[in-house]
Amino acid sequence: MSEVYNNVGKSVNKIDSLGLATGEEKFTDDFAIPNADKMLHLAILYSPHPYAKIENIDTSDAEKIAGVVDILHYKNIPQILHTSAGQGYPEPSPYDMFLFDDKMRFIGDRVALVAAENLEIAREAVKKIKVDYKILEPLFDPEHSLDADAPKIHTDDENVIIPTKYEPDKNLAAEVEIKFGDLEKGFADADFIIENDYSIHYANHCAIEPHSAVAYFDERKRLVIITATQVPFHARRITSQLVGIPICNIRVIKPRIGGGFGGKQEILLEPLVALVANRNKRPAKLILSRKEVFISSRTRHQMRTRLKTGVKNDGTITALEMDGLMNAGAYGSHALTVLSNAGSKVLPLFNKIENIRFIGRSVYTNLPIGGAYRGYGATQGYAAFNQHIDIIARKLGIDVLEYIKKWHIREGETSPVFEALGEGKEGTAQIVHSCKLDECIDRGAKSIGWYDIRGKKIRDGSKVRGVGVAVAMQGSGIPRVDMGSAYIKMNEDGSFNLSMGATDIGTGSDTILTQIAAEVLSVPVEKFIVRSSDTDLTPFDVGAYASSTTYVSGNAVRKCAEEIARQIIEVAAKLLDANPKNLTLENSNVVDIQTGKKVSFEKIGYYTFYENDQFQIQAGGSFYGTESPPPFIAQFADVYVDTKTGRVDVLKFVSAVDCGQAINPKLAEGQVEGATVNGINYALWEEYKFDKNGRMTNANFTDYKVLTAADIPELITIIVNSFEETGPFGAKSVAEIGINGPIPAIANAIYDAVGVRLFHSPFTPEKVLKEMEAFASS
Amino acid sequence: MRGKFIINGDTKEFEFEPKIKLLHLLRDNGYTEVKNGCEEGECGACVILLDGKLVNSCQVLAASAIEHKITTVKGIGNLHEPNPIQQAFVDAGAVQCGFCTPGMVLATYSLLQRNPNPDDDEIKQALDGNLCRCTGYLKIIDAVKLSIEYLNR
Numbered sequence: 001m002s003e004v005y006n007n008v009g010k011s012v013n014k015i016d017s018l019g020l021a022t023g024e025e026k027f028t029d030d031f032a033i034p035n036a037d038k039m040l041h042l043a044i045l046y047s048p049h050p051y052a053k054i055e056n057i058d059t060s061d062a063e064k065i066a067g068v069v070d071i072l073h074y075k076n077i078p079q080i081l082h083t084s085a086g087q088g089y090p091e092p093s094p095y096d097m098f099l100f101d102d103k104m105r106f107i108g109d110r111v112a113l114v115a116a117e118n119l120e121i122a123r124e125a126v127k128k129i130k131v132d133y134k135i136l137e138p139l140f141d142p143e144h145s146l147d148a149d150a151p152k153i154h155t156d157d158e159n160v161i162i163p164t165k166y167e168p169d170k171n172l173a174a175e176v177e178i179k180f181g182d183l184e185k186g187f188a189d190a191d192f193i194i195e196n197d198y199s200i201h202y203a204n205h206c207a208i209e210p211h212s213a214v215a216y217f218d219e220r221k222r223l224v225i226i227t228a229t230q231v232p233f234h235a236r237r238i239t240s241q242l243v244g245i246p247i248c249n250i251r252v253i254k255p256r257i258g259g260g261f262g263g264k265q266e267i268l269l270e271p272l273v274a275l276v277a278n279r280n281k282r283p284a285k286l287i288l289s290r291k292e293v294f295i296s297s298r299t300r301h302q303m304r305t306r307l308k309t310g311v312k313n314d315g316t317i318t319a320l321e322m323d324g325l326m327n328a329g330a331y332g333s334h335a336l337t338v339l340s341n342a343g344s345k346v347l348p349l350f351n352k353i354e355n356i357r358f359i360g361r362s363v364y365t366n367l368p369i370g371g372a373y374r375g376y377g378a379t380q381g382y383a384a385f386n387q388h389i390d391i392i393a394r395k396l397g398i399d400v401l402e403y404i405k406k407w408h409i410r411e412g413e414t415s416p417v418f419e420a421l422g423e424g425k426e427g428t429a430q431i432v433h434s435c436k437l438d439e440c441i442d443r444g445a446k447s448i449g450w451y452d453i454r455g456k457k458i459r460d461g462s463k464v465r466g467v468g469v470a471v472a473m474q475g476s477g478i479p480r481v482d483m484g485s486a487y488i489k490m491n492e493d494g495s496f497n498l499s500m501g502a503t504d505i506g507t508g509s510d511t512i513l514t515q516i517a518a519e520v521l522s523v524p525v526e527k528f529i530v531r532s533s534d535t536d537l538t539p540f541d542v543g544a545y546a547s548s549t550t551y552v553s554g555n556a557v558r559k560c561a562e563e564i565a566r567q568i569i570e571v572a573a574k575l576l577d578a579n580p581k582n583l584t585l586e587n588s589n590v591v592d593i594q595t596g597k598k599v600s601f602e603k604i605g606y607y608t609f610y611e612n613d614q615f616q617i618q619a620g621g622s623f624y625g626t627e628s629p630p631p632f633i634a635q636f637a638d639v640y641v642d643t644k645t646g647r648v649d650v651l652k653f654v655s656a657v658d659c660g661q662a663i664n665p666k667l668a669e670g671q672v673e674g675a676t677v678n679g680i681n682y683a684l685w686e687e688y689k690f691d692k693n694g695r696m697t698n699a700n701f702t703d704y705k706v707l708t709a710a711d712i713p714e715l716i717t718i719i720v721n722s723f724e725e726t727g728p729f730g731a732k733s734v735a736e737i738g739i740n741g742p743i744p745a746i747a748n749a750i751y752d753a754v755g756v757r758l759f760h761s762p763f764t765p766e767k768v769l770k771e772m773e774a775f776a777s778s
Numbered sequence: 779m780r781g782k783f784i785i786n787g788d789t790k791e792f793e794f795e796p797k798i799k800l801l802h803l804l805r806d807n808g809y810t811e812v813k814n815g816c817e818e819g820e821c822g823a824c825v826i827l828l829d830g831k832l833v834n835s836c837q838v839l840a841a842s843a844i845e846h847k848i849t850t851v852k853g854i855g856n857l858h859e860p861n862p863i864q865q866a867f868v869d870a871g872a873v874q875c876g877f878c879t880p881g882m883v884l885a886t887y888s889l890l891q892r893n894p895n896p897d898d899d900e901i902k903q904a905l906d907g908n909l910c911r912c913t914g915y916l917k918i919i920d921a922v923k924l925s926i927e928y929l930n931r
Contacts, residue, residue, distance in 0.1 A: 011871065013868050013869060013871075014868070014871070014873055014874075016873075016876065017867070017868040017871075017873035017876065018857060018860060018864065018865075018868050019857065020873050020875075020876025020879050021851075021860065021864040021865075021867045021868055021873055021876070021879050021880075021883055022811075022851065022852065022855060022856050022857050022860055022864055023810075023811025023812075023850065023851040023852045023880045024811075024852075024856070024857055025876060026810070027810075027813070027877060029805075029810070029814070030810035032808075205911070206909075206911050207875070207877075207911055208813075208815045208821055208823055208875070208877045208878050208909055208910065208911055209813070209815065209875070209877040210814075210815070256875070256876060256877075257875060258813070258815075258875045258876070258877030258878075259874075259875040259877060259911050259912055261911070287814075289817065290815070290816040290817065290818060290821075505875065506874045506875025506876065506877075506912050507874065508874065666871035666917075667871065669871075669917075670871055670874055670912070670913055670914075670917055673913060673914030673915075673916050673917070674874065674911070674912045674913050674914045675914075676914055677913075677914035677915065678911065678914075700816070700818050700820070701816050701818055701820035701821055701909065702818060702820055706909050706911065707915075708902075708905065708906045708907070708908070708909060708915070709901070709902045709905035709906060709908075709910075709915040709918060709919060710902040710903055710905070710906040712902075712914065712915050712916070715914060715916050717916075
């Protein structure tokens with residue numbers, strides 16, 4: 001199904017891009033704040049121990065420093081159990097943290113916070129705080145977290161507010177299990193069994209803008225928080241919970257955000273600046289340093305996935321058991337939901353498997369805290385799944401592309417996993433309405449030259465070439481959880497104000513949502529005055545996460561604009577003396593398709609404001625998804641493995657994605673390209689390195705390698721348009737999916753080149769060389 | 779201490795702490811288009827042109843820049859009259875979150891001053907000091923190429 005659109009499907013320029021390119025747009029730390037001369041600057045003291053109890057804290061020396069105004073720690077602020085996860089209420093993450101605690105659970109946990117006249121004084125004062133720690137035996141290996149004799153990390157009234165399995169006395173932060181069919185019979189029916197462990201590692205989002213927040217009181221004594229957040233409404237709610245200021249007295253403003261990727265779906269700084277501002281009746285600001293972002297914010301959850309499959313010689317998978325052990329780190333932020341997604345976003349892809357068990361456990365350790373990160377469990381699950389499928393296809397002696405095409409979910413089909421596994425509750429049954437994965441595979445394979453390289457082991461000196469593939473699906477929002485809303489009013493010149501809760505964190509959602517409204521109303525994007533994510537001025541939206549914006553917020557905008565269109569037509573019918581059924585919107589006019597008579601939006605605008613029966617054309621619209629149509633992707637890596645050094649070079653990487661109708665193809669490509677490069681970076685380069693005390697030893701951009709323009713391979717992104725009938729103008733979401741493929745596609749390509757299977761990322765030269773040597777000697 | 783600086787063509791005089799870095803001097807005085815991404819000289823969000831040379835302002839002592847010419851991204855164009863490079867970044871879809879963009883634009887400006895017709899490798903090398911986590915760099919490289927086209931018009 002393809003339609004001709006005026007705005008949808010066009011790569012209009014991002015509406016904030018000129019302001020950004022000229023340095024005019026403002027990020028959190030760029031605003032002129034009222035009473036800035038009274039600004040308090042904050043610095044945090046972090047635990048130097050992975051696990052310790054604070055026996056005493058002495059701030060007297062710090063207080064003596066001129067310019068120190070306030071010091072916060074466990075003794076002088078209310079102790080409120082909560083989660084920092086920026087999720088809807090009730091949050092499906094355990095309430096297992098205080099803003100400041102007397103127990104330190106990882107190196108990077110917060111001991112105290114100093115507010116001072118300037119940052120230098122605050123940082124100086126932090127060093128003068130004396131803390132007596134009782135050192136406790138730490139726990140670093142998640143494989144031992146559940147051991148009876150393992151140190152217990154959370155033992156003080158931690159709880160969950162949703163009905164789910166949570167056993168802190170066993171270090172169990174979350175557990176999920178689903179079962180279908182008869183697993184034992186399935187394995188018994190198989191001709192062969194394949195069972196392996198795969199794992200992926202700690203990583204940081206590395207948004208170039210660090211976490212930042214500023215709080216001040218406005219002229220009516222309400223607390224305003226400007227913050228780099230993906231979730232302004234959740235930030236308002238959770239700050240209210242922790243600071244004791246009613247929601248109605250807090251305004252959260254989301255300005256331009258310098259990247260999120262999940263890292264800013266966390267309520268980290270807002271309660272701190274709010275507390276300090278409220279205690280001292282002065283504005284307060286906290287901007288994390290890069291080192292603080294690395295050690296104290298949130299990370300990709302490390303996860304080990306054991307996959308066991310029974311396979312018949314004809315390729316039928318008779319049983320599949322997925323056993324995931326996720327390292328939550330010191331606190332359980334997103335511990336249940338990321339874990340659930342490792343199953344729920346992966347298992348439906350091969351929906352013909354009748355006998356399935358998924359068991360996932362998130363466990364505590366004394367290491368940095370996991371959290372939301374682009375891909376959100378799907379990245380973990382697909383790293384294992386795609387390698388496993390490659391292994392099965394090789395064992396069967398068939399082309400893995402043909403194997404995937406034979407078994408993946410198709411249009412009109414469903415999977416019981418959709419209904420069984422949700423996010424903190426049961427999932428939602430759904431039929432896949434749109435799936436062009438076959439076309440993604442075919443076009444991607446052609447672009448990478450699959451059949452010219454696969455299995456050929458082409459050599460160039462010490463380097464051997466190989467190709468690998470990975471496929472994935474994601475979702476479009478969390479069904480029966482996520483809600484977005486929008487409000488539109490019309491001005492007398494035929495322009496519109498569009499106000500929406502949706503949170504543009506750099507993705508371009510302000511632009512594509514405007515394109516959706518513009519399409520409904522048949523006007524150019526320039527006719528919209530757009531405002532988003534200000535809790536005082538825009539309606540609610542859950543925020544930017546779970547690939548929800550295009551689909552959930554987009555449907556809200558579409559519904560809202562449709563109501564505006566209805567009102568415009570009603571007025572036009574009067575003015576044209578026409579039957580509303582014959583009226584249509586066309587290029588800022590209402591046209592009577594029978595008579596050809598028309599009236600302009602401007603005329604309608606003036607009429608409604610000034611002429612007769614005056615009223616404001618205005619409407620709100622909300623959308624609450626009852627399904628989550630998955631985008632699909634096929635990703636291909638063409639690599640050289642240097643057999644002398646173990647170095648893996650990606651020559652070319654192809655991503656072919658079905659995201660429904662791309663609302664703005666260039667922005668959709670940008671999402672896939674960014675996610676893909678992040679994924680390649682993750683597969684080969686970036687990782688947290690820890691010393692024996694669980695201290696991150698590479699918490700800077702010198703030692704934690706983020707790829708630059710000089711490092712990127714040839715990248716091809718193919719947008720395979722489909723039409724999702726439940727999406728706005730056929731669209732599905734696209735922000736996360738591209739990060740799922742690089743790890744398994746590269747691992748599969750390494751195997752294709754040198755016959756060595758890398759089960760555990762990242763694929764560093766040392767690791768690849770070691771595996772090749774082990775392979776050679778076996 | 780006090781010092782005069784020629785910023786985007788205007789002479790400005792500031793009072794400042796002797797040991798502060800140019801990044802903070804600029805940001806504290808309203809030049810917030812100079813972004814702070816790491817303060818380690820690694821991310822390139824804070825680059826400016828110092829006497830026409832691209833530098834990480836977080837690595838430069840403010841005192842050492844007294845009497846020198848400083849150009850920020852606002853010094854090469856604005857909303858009403860954007861520099862062709864700024865327009866090229868917009869048109870190429872090279873701006874996602876935009877936090878790295880002022881630095882990327884200035885790195886491009888600096889490159890094209892030195893070398894008006896760089897090849898792909900030269901473009902990539904010129905952007906090597908600027909991190910972007912959103913775009914995967916492809917559209918930024920496109921933007922540099924489009925800049926060349928715009929400037930040659």
